[in-house]
Amino acid sequence: MGCLLGRDGTVEMVLVGDARSLYIPELPKGREARWRLRGLRLVHTHLHGEPLTQDDLMDLVFLRLDCVAAVQVDRQGGATWLHVAHLVPGAGEKTDRAWEILPPMLCSQQSVDFEELVRSLDEELERNRQLFSTSDGRDRALLIGVTDGSRERAEASLDEMAELARAAGIDVVGRVVQRVREINPKYLIGKGKLGEIMIQALRHGVDLLIFDRELNPSQVRALTDTTELRVIDRTQLILDIFAQRAKSREGKIQVEMAQLRYLMPRLNVRDDALSRLTGGIGARGPGETKLEIDRRRIKDRLAQLERELKAIRKNRQERRRRRNKNEIPVVSIVGYTNAGKSTLLNALTKSDVPVADQYFATLDPTSRRLRFPRDFEVIVTDTVGFIHDLPRELLDAFAATLEELHDADVLLHVVDISNPRFEEHIEAVRAILKKLNLHTKPELLVFNKMDLVSPEFGKTVADRYGGILISAIDRSTLSRLITALEERVEMVCFGENRISA
Numbered sequence: 001m002g003c004l005l006g007r008d009g010t011v012e013m014v015l016v017g018d019a020r021s022l023y024i025p026e027l028p029k030g031r032e033a034r035w036r037l038r039g040l041r042l043v044h045t046h047l048h049g050e051p052l053t054q055d056d057l058m059d060l061v062f063l064r065l066d067c068v069a070a071v072q073v074d075r076q077g078g079a080t081w082l083h084v085a086h087l088v089p090g091a092g093e094k095t096d097r098a099w100e101i102l103p104p105m106l107c108s109q110q111s112v113d114f115e116e117l118v119r120s121l122d123e124e125l126e127r128n129r130q131l132f133s134t135s136d137g138r139d140r141a142l143l144i145g146v147t148d149g150s151r152e153r154a155e156a157s158l159d160e161m162a163e164l165a166r167a168a169g170i171d172v173v174g175r176v177v178q179r180v181r182e183i184n185p186k187y188l189i190g191k192g193k194l195g196e197i198m199i200q201a202l203r204h205g206v207d208l209l210i211f212d213r214e215l216n217p218s219q220v221r222a223l224t225d226t227t228e229l230r231v232i233d234r235t236q237l238i239l240d241i242f243a244q245r246a247k248s249r250e251g252k253i254q255v256e257m258a259q260l261r262y263l264m265p266r267l268n269v270r271d272d273a274l275s276r277l278t279g280g281i282g283a284r285g286p287g288e289t290k291l292e293i294d295r296r297r298i299k300d301r302l303a304q305l306e307r308e309l310k311a312i313r314k315n316r317q318e319r320r321r322r323r324n325k326n327e328i329p330v331v332s333i334v335g336y337t338n339a340g341k342s343t344l345l346n347a348l349t350k351s352d353v354p355v356a357d358q359y360f361a362t363l364d365p366t367s368r369r370l371r372f373p374r375d376f377e378v379i380v381t382d383t384v385g386f387i388h389d390l391p392r393e394l395l396d397a398f399a400a401t402l403e404e405l406h407d408a409d410v411l412l413h414v415v416d417i418s419n420p421r422f423e424e425h426i427e428a429v430r431a432i433l434k435k436l437n438l439h440t441k442p443e444l445l446v447f448n449k450m451d452l453v454s455p456e457f458g459k460t461v462a463d464r465y466g467g468i469l470i471s472a473i474d475r476s477t478l479s480r481l482i483t484a485l486e487e488r489v490e491m492v493c494f495g496e497n498r499i500s501a
């Protein structure tokens with residue numbers, strides 16, 4: 001049997017289990033509860049002479065108990081040894097251990113000053129809260145990778161997640177990778193690992209867990225229930241970046257549509273999963289709507305956005321039609337996010353579109369004119385960058401923006417050669433082009449940021465792929481590209497004329 005005792009020793013609950021275990025029902029939660037202990041300690045009997053078990057320690061962590069105590073009982077039912085453990089929540093603790101187990105003591109001579117112990121734990125937690133309640137209101141997050149593949153891949157994927165988090169204005173305070181033989185469908189990760197995460201969250205003031213995997217609504221629910229932290233996945237993180245970046249009306253509409261489409265299938269869950277999904281990050285919609293609306297209203301809203309988008313698109317089509325009539329060839333810059341597409345547009349056309357060392361700096365498409373030495377003009381367009389596994393909702397929503405790519409006569413595929421994973425990036429971009437049915441377009445591969453790699457490496461790679469090596473921040477490196485582009489455009493657009501002339 002066991003009791004849950006309040007701070008003053010009042011018996012709050014009596015629990016009766018079997019010889020091996022006790023079942024603790026769900027306990028009420030308070031506000032801001034994560035910075036406080038539960039105010040309850042569990043004192044229970046162990047009948048087989050065993051010290052504190054893994055389950056006891058998990059209860060301590062997951063329920064944030066003041067402490068957990070096991071009383072060993074002899075054959076006559078007399079209390080013998082007492083085992084006590086408490087959390088170790090202090091910020092910057094060296095130890096990875098979430099708890100401290102006190103040396104066993106005899107029940108008859110127990111010497112723990114419980115009030116003193118709880119006071120010092122509370123003080124530590126309060127210090128943490130003050131330390132981490134930053135005034136800038138930035139989220140503090142842990143990145144969590146769960147994989148049944150290699151650790152190296154999972155780490156690389158988390159590197160990219162860290163970049164995404166940075167772009168979203170989130171402080172990443174740590175990462176956890178767990179390799180599992182089989183993914184646990186409920187929490188994705190093992191219970192022990194989850195306990196570790198919770199204690200890290202206490203120590204580092206984490207309020208957000210970002211999973212490098214798509215989470216289904218019941219997983220979000222199980223994870224938030226257990227950890228009392230906000231939980232999002234990669235798709236939501238990317239949606240959030242887009243929501244923060246969208247400037248044009250069209251961009252804003254597209255992002256809001258993507259967010260609503262992401263939410264829709266998640267509204268089936270009975271409980272208040274919606275408010276979890278929209279709590280804070282992921283909810284920074286560009287539109288006026290608070291997303292706390294039901295399915296019906298989401299559908300209405302989607303229809304309305306669709307209509308608005310249609311009107312905008314009509315304008316765009318008009319512009320395109322006029323442009324096509326003028327028959328100016330179009331060169332579209334595509335590539336992985338942060339490859340240097342906007343920088344290249346600026347360098348080629350002496351423009352000044354914003355550039356940033358950040359994922360998804362560009363959202364809205366831009367077009368500029370470029371006059372070639374042989375005296376003809378092309379239109380160069382720059383658009384949103386790609387990323388591997390671009391969320392389907394976004395790809396759908398941005399179909400209109402990306403539609404412009406169908407007008408392109410030549411695709412300028414920019415690759416950041418200084419990124420160790422550039423080959424995967426090329427594949428990811430090509431996969432998206434294929435999805436958009438653009439893979440048959442003439443493509444010129446451009447390896448950018450040559451200034452960041454050795455000349456030998458740059459040359460080897462460019463030769464291997466038949467690409468052109470440039471540094472978009474150094475105009476003097478662009479002459480070969482301009483010549484090659486000129487030739488390619490002439491071949492694609494004026495090839496027949498030439499032959500007939």
Ligand SMILES: Nc1nc2c(ncn2[C@@H]2O[C@H](COP(=O)(O)OP(=O)(O)OP(=O)(O)O)[C@@H](O)[C@H]2O)c(=O)[nH]1
Binds near residue numbers: 338356360362
């Ligand atoms: N060292 C170096 N940095 C470069 C070069 N080209 C671009 N950059 C930098 O790379 C970062 C990203 O450049 P952007 O032009 O914004 O990249 P983008 O492909 O438009 O990125 P998104 O719009 O975010 O998808 C910026 O900090 C640039 O200054 C280059 O040739 N060498």
Ligand SMILES: [Mg+2]
Binds near residue numbers: 341342343354355362
């Ligand atoms: Mg850009």
